[in-house]
Amino acid sequence: MDVHFVASGFAVGLLVGMTGVGGGSLMTPLLTLLFGVTPAVAVGTDLAFASLTKGVGTFTHKMRGTVHWDIVRRLCIGALPAALLASVALKHFGTLNKEMGQIIRYMIATSVLLTVIALLFKRTMLAWITAHPERQLQGAALRNATILSGAVLGILVTISSIGAGAIGATLLVMLYPRLSAAEVAGTDIAYAVPLTAIAAVGHWWLGSINWTLLLTLLIGSLPGITLGSYAARAVPEGLLRGLLAVTLVAVAAKLVYS
Template identity: 75%
Template structure:
């Protein structure tokens, strides 16, 4: 089974390297649907997986100067307390309970669908914002919206392990349309590091991390991400994102049924 986990980590890493999104959106449903891992353990293990891989990504983006730390701070101001509250709620309700597992499963499905929307309509949403500068938030309104967005993402990520990638990047594009794609990616990855780390620590406290599974996924994902990053240059981005959106939509439907 460990070989299958390594291959799964490689496949997900390959897609993440080629598209820039889809880590949690693919990994968590893959673990629950293909390998029968309970939803709470799949979420906890994927959060630990994300915290490690995103740390490496943050180091790279920091060296390139593509992280806006002021925005990272605002997102964390909302996301980190929300992650703690969501963890305590899971502890109170019982994360390994069958009924709570079903709620987590549906939360994963909803998060996956939101990711599909973010992937397909990100360009149109950005065009809508840029069409009229008056639609762009400024000052305290922008700060408040960023903190609230962080809180929403913190809750989603803690419950389903999904949201810090495509959904987070789309919110950044809507709130800060002047950021370059590299700055959006760097800022999105940087704020996700403390968020996934806290959420993963919470799931460790709840006993919902499979360490052997985590190790196998990391072994497969690191070369997968490297190869995918190189392959991305040869495949049109629209084709990749379309395939990813179709895959995620099928995953969401399967989770709901």
């Protein structure tokens, strides 16, 4: 068992527990840049990792009553078919060849930058939506926008393993500003379980999951998430998110220019 992977899993789990940012935006670039794991295998392994950890989180939120299943259903209507189509496209074009690997690197970098935007401007966007209630979508328009958001997230998550965390939560805040923070988190995690599971199965079909690596990461991440959750209140959220945003921008630049 490689202690470096255990330590990496612990570090990512710690940050996820403290910030609430999806592990994909941290784990996938880490595997790709630091350990030289091919982009396709990094994405596939992280998706399997996410489906297992988010499953535990969904059970907790379900018990607390913080999951809006009608919103989960709408997101899944868009996300699950998109994930299947993206998996078929990856199979057709070949996930393990050099050219496709570079495209996946660019997709990871794009998703990381979207995560940074979500981190930095989530509150600003929520304040704007709250101040302009006439701009809030209702009825069929809201349903269709939710399904479309799910489809976009389904493609992003399948190709890059990033998007179901901070980006998904930000979209939920903009579409459903009346949800509490706990309801946003619970709903975001709940729809991400079938999405990451289907995307992970697609990558298993493609042969791009390293099961030994997955187990090693889980050994480190589970205690990390637990400790991070307890430590979250002791660290200023603004400082932590600012440092995380700077780190992710550097990661995205490295992915594009390396």
